[in-house]
Amino acid sequence: xxxxxxxxxxxxxxxxxxxxxxxxxxxxxxxxxxxxxxxxxxxxxxxxxxxxxxxxxxxxxxxxxxxxxxxxxxxxxxxxxxxxxxxxxxxxxxxxxxxxxxxxxxxxxxxxxxxxxxxxxxxxxxxxxxxxxxxxxxxxxxxxxxxxxxxxxxxxxxxxxxxxxxxxxxxxxxxxxxxxxxxxxxxxxxxxxxxxxxx
Amino acid sequence: xxxxxxxxxxxxxxxxxxxxxxxxxxxxxxxxxxxxxxxxxxxxxxxxxxxxxxxxxxxxxxxxxxxxxxxxxxxxxxxxxxxxxxxxxxxxxxxxxxxxxxxxxxxxxxxxxxxxxxxxxxxxxxxxxxxxxxxxxxxxxxxxxxxxxxxxxxxxxxxxxxxxxxxxxxxxxxxxxxxxxxxxxxxxxxxxxxxxxxx
Amino acid sequence: xxxxxxxxxxxxxxxxxxxxxxxxxxxxxxxxxxxxxxxxxxxxxxxxxxxxxxxxxxxxxxxxxxxxxxxxxxxxxxxxxxxxxxxxxxxxxxxxxxxxxxxxxxxxxxxxxxxxxxxxxxxxxxxxxxxxxxxxxxxxxxxxxxxxxxxxxxxxxxxxxxxxxxxxxxxxxxxxxxxxxxxxxxxxxxxxxxxxxxx
Amino acid sequence: xxxxxxxxxxxxxxxxxxxxxxxxxxxxxxxxxxxxxxxxxxxxxxxxxxxxxxxxxxxxxxxxxxxxxxxxxxxxxxxxxxxxxxxxxxxxxxxxxxxxxxxxxxxxxxxxxxxxxxxxxxxxxxxxxxxxxxxxxxxxxxxxxxxxxxxxxxxxxxxxxxxxxxxxxxxxxxxxxxxxxxxxxxxxxxxxxxxxxxx
DNA sequence: GATGAATGAGACTTCATTCAT
DNA sequence: GATGAATGAAGTCTCATTCAT
Numbered sequence: 032x033x034x035x036x037x038x039x040x041x042x043x044x045x046x047x048x049x050x051x052x053x054x055x056x057x058x059x060x061x062x063x064x065x066x067x068x069x070x071x072x073x074x075x076x077x078x079x080x081x082x083x084x085x086x087x088x089x090x091x092x093x094x095x096x097x098x099x100x101x102x103x104x105x106x107x108x109x110x111x112x113x114x115x116x117x118x119x120x121x122x123x124x125x126x127x128x129x130x131x132x133x134x135x136x137x138x139x140x141x142x143x144x145x146x147x148x149x150x151x152x153x154x155x156x157x158x159x160x161x162x163x164x165x166x167x168x169x170x171x172x173x174x175x176x177x178x179x180x181x182x183x184x185x186x187x188x189x190x191x192x193x194x195x196x197x198x199x200x201x202x203x204x205x206x207x208x209x210x211x212x213x214x215x216x217x218x219x220x221x222x223x224x225x226x227x228x229x230x
Numbered sequence: 231x232x233x234x235x236x237x238x239x240x241x242x243x244x245x246x247x248x249x250x251x252x253x254x255x256x257x258x259x260x261x262x263x264x265x266x267x268x269x270x271x272x273x274x275x276x277x278x279x280x281x282x283x284x285x286x287x288x289x290x291x292x293x294x295x296x297x298x299x300x301x302x303x304x305x306x307x308x309x310x311x312x313x314x315x316x317x318x319x320x321x322x323x324x325x326x327x328x329x330x331x332x333x334x335x336x337x338x339x340x341x342x343x344x345x346x347x348x349x350x351x352x353x354x355x356x357x358x359x360x361x362x363x364x365x366x367x368x369x370x371x372x373x374x375x376x377x378x379x380x381x382x383x384x385x386x387x388x389x390x391x392x393x394x395x396x397x398x399x400x401x402x403x404x405x406x407x408x409x410x411x412x413x414x415x416x417x418x419x420x421x422x423x424x425x426x427x428x429x
Numbered sequence: 430x431x432x433x434x435x436x437x438x439x440x441x442x443x444x445x446x447x448x449x450x451x452x453x454x455x456x457x458x459x460x461x462x463x464x465x466x467x468x469x470x471x472x473x474x475x476x477x478x479x480x481x482x483x484x485x486x487x488x489x490x491x492x493x494x495x496x497x498x499x500x501x502x503x504x505x506x507x508x509x510x511x512x513x514x515x516x517x518x519x520x521x522x523x524x525x526x527x528x529x530x531x532x533x534x535x536x537x538x539x540x541x542x543x544x545x546x547x548x549x550x551x552x553x554x555x556x557x558x559x560x561x562x563x564x565x566x567x568x569x570x571x572x573x574x575x576x577x578x579x580x581x582x583x584x585x586x587x588x589x590x591x592x593x594x595x596x597x598x599x600x601x602x603x604x605x606x607x608x609x610x611x612x613x614x615x616x617x618x619x620x621x622x623x624x625x626x627x628x
Numbered sequence: 629x630x631x632x633x634x635x636x637x638x639x640x641x642x643x644x645x646x647x648x649x650x651x652x653x654x655x656x657x658x659x660x661x662x663x664x665x666x667x668x669x670x671x672x673x674x675x676x677x678x679x680x681x682x683x684x685x686x687x688x689x690x691x692x693x694x695x696x697x698x699x700x701x702x703x704x705x706x707x708x709x710x711x712x713x714x715x716x717x718x719x720x721x722x723x724x725x726x727x728x729x730x731x732x733x734x735x736x737x738x739x740x741x742x743x744x745x746x747x748x749x750x751x752x753x754x755x756x757x758x759x760x761x762x763x764x765x766x767x768x769x770x771x772x773x774x775x776x777x778x779x780x781x782x783x784x785x786x787x788x789x790x791x792x793x794x795x796x797x798x799x800x801x802x803x804x805x806x807x808x809x810x811x812x813x814x815x816x817x818x819x820x821x822x823x824x825x826x827x
Numbered sequence: 828g829a830t831g832a833a834t835g836a837g838a839c840t841t842c843a844t845t846c847a848t
Numbered sequence: 849g850a851t852g853a854a855t856g857a858a859g860t861c862t863c864a865t866t867c868a869t
Contacts, residue, residue: 454862454863456863467867
């Protein structure tokens with residue numbers, strides 16, 4: 032059955048996110064789902080491989096979310112809104128992996144960091160994802176600009192990069208400042224961006 | 231002598247940044263400066279303490295840079311320019327710790343992440359630093375607004391938060407996309423921010 | 430069917446000879462013949478038992494060869510020639526077990542060594558085989574001596590022991606010295622032995 | 629102090645000879661000399677390295693004995709006698725390594741085998757040793773033959789190879805046959821060899 | 828007859844830490 | 849102030865073995 036393998040990945044992901052790759056022992060993961068250490072090696076040839084599979088399933092979900100929101104929406108404002116609706120991002124991640132990232136997005140970022148440090152392959156995936164997102168946004172801005180719906184004198188490559196950086200940075204920094212309400216931040220960013228590009 | 235202690239911290243910082251807290255052994259640090267493992271225990275009661283001291287010296291430098299630029303400058307544009315002159319940030323860090331963060335800012339961020347994960351105390355310091363930066367910016371914006379030099383109908387609390395998030399996010403994301411020139415990004419951000427708040 | 434069992438033994442023998450008892454996992458043997466680990470346990474109650482059966486089939490073949498050559502030949506020179514025709518020994522082993530011992534007799538000896546170490550029972554078999562060979566030779570020498578066909582003032586017990594030791598030793602040492610041609614050695618030994626015992 | 633390192637090697641050698649490389653755990657070696665597992669890693673970076681060092685010290689002793697006997701003696705008979713005085717070989721080995729090889733030469737050979745299997749480097753050393761021994765003998769025979777002290781119509785290259793093979797084979801096979809007295813075998817071999825080459 | 832999941836014991840190895848010198 | 853031997857806990861990984869299916 033594939034059940035055990037999935038259980039391993041889910042539990043591993045949870046522990047990796049909560050603690051740290053190196054700190055989490057296979058023993059603890061195994062115990063966490065009621066099997067023994069050796070059992071993990073039925074499904075994964077090493078701890079690294081398990082971690083990599085976890086990371087891949089995370090990036091798959093991220094891709095699904097990020098790029099999905101771009102293709103489905105037509106209105107520029109909707110796309111921006113989707114991109115900056117942090118609540119939604121967290122909710123989806125939490126649902127997918129049964130981890131409450133809402134109050135602990137820092138852990139999530141950290142895990143991604145570790146993953147990229149360990150696996151150049153994974154770093155490449157993340158990198159590619161960002162580039163795709165940036166290009167998707169850029170493409171959309173430009174098509175709007177061509178239709179003269181938004182200003183033409185803006186470097187949309189930079190703007191789209193900034194927006195993505197803003198999403199990541201906001202999530203990061205918000206983890207430190209309790210006073211900041213990300214939902215409000217999202218709305219503000221969407222508003223000011225619209226204003227900035229409006230004719 | 232304090233010389234050895236400083237050498238330990240510098241070498242440790244270098245290794246921690248290049249590799250990873252857990253991966254770096256005290257042995258390697260000791261060897262790196264020509265002493266033996268046991269010698270480190272003269273100056274630090276544990277590996278954790280050594281790491282914490284490293285982190286503190288980093289945060290001190292960050293604080294020195296971030297807040298310093300705000301108090302010294304009077305012109306708002308200068309402050310923003312300083313905040314977004316990534317080259318400068320990297321150069322100062324590299325000079326201080328003899329680590330080339332320029333081509334490897336990712337490692338730097340990673341180390342900070344690990345530090346925050348391990349030491350709530352350190353996380354608090356970073357957190358406080360961000361809050362101070364945000365409040366510093368906010369205060370400045372407001373004083374400018376009161377003098378009717380910039381628009382009054384903007385939530386400057388959010389804006390200053392966004393700017394800081396943008397700095398962090400840009401550094402983060404730029405690590406993945408080779409096409410992006412951070413210097414250009416910095417200028418663009420300063421420009422559009424000025425435009426946004428101008429009356 | 431007995432087919433699978435034989436396949437297991439053959440493959441196991443091959444791997445044991447190529448690598449090492451401990452190094453060879455049941456898994457690899459199973460994979461080597463397209464079954465799974467558990468399947469081996471239908472035919473063998475343990476890895477040790479499988480190994481023992483392999484060893485027994487090897488010793489059977491050795492016995493068949495060694496003693497067979499003695500009983501079939503009548504002429505003393507023929508017997509000695511058969512005993513020292515290394516090529517033939519290797520060929521037969523290779524044919525029986527599908528392993529090229531010719532270029533790798535060392536591995537073969539090693540496997541026998543391991544077998545003896547693990548199974549006193551197997552060691553006893555080998556031991557008995559040597560004794561039988563030695564006694565077979567001794568008996569033949571004596572009967573020739575009694576017929577006054579060869580010298581009588583020779584300790585044939587020792588001589589036969591030496592001949593057997595020489596076979597084993599030559600195989601062993603030849604593995605280290607590339608300059609030595611075992612076929613030539615065999616002829617030389619037969620010649621000098623004949624000379625030594627001739628009246 | 630070098631004491632502990634030597635103790636480790638000696639105890640390891642003893643266990644490796646008695647049991648088997650794979651079977652012997654570092655734990656047992658450590659316990660055997662009253663230290664802990666980790667302590668071994670002060671002196672050896674791995675189990676393999678420890679084993680290799682053991683093997684090297686064995687081969688050094690072998691070299692010392694084998695080649696030493698050849699250079700010191702002038703009389704050909706003395707050299708042959710030294711080569712085939714098995715008692716002496718065993719005694720020296722036992723004294724050097726505190727292992728009773730006398731009653732258990734098989735274990736010794738086995739260990740050498742394992743060593744050669746694991747370390748091509750070690751196999752090369754053994755190989756070289758045999759070649760040196762063979763060449764040493766050959767050289768001596770030829771110089772005697774040139775002085776017309778022994779027969780000239782003998783292939784001394786082969787003879788010297790056979791003598792060495794005989795030493796090894798005798799030790800090997802004697803382990804199986806309780807009836808054989810190696811000392812007697814040695815004398816017989818020396819005698820018949822002298823006879824064979826005498827003019 | 829055979830599979831495949833799972834166990835459990837044991838191995839090597841790493842390393843922060845201690846401490847006598 | 850520093851060394852270096854030694855500890856001990858923990859971790860990854862391997863595999864023979866079992867057993868339900």
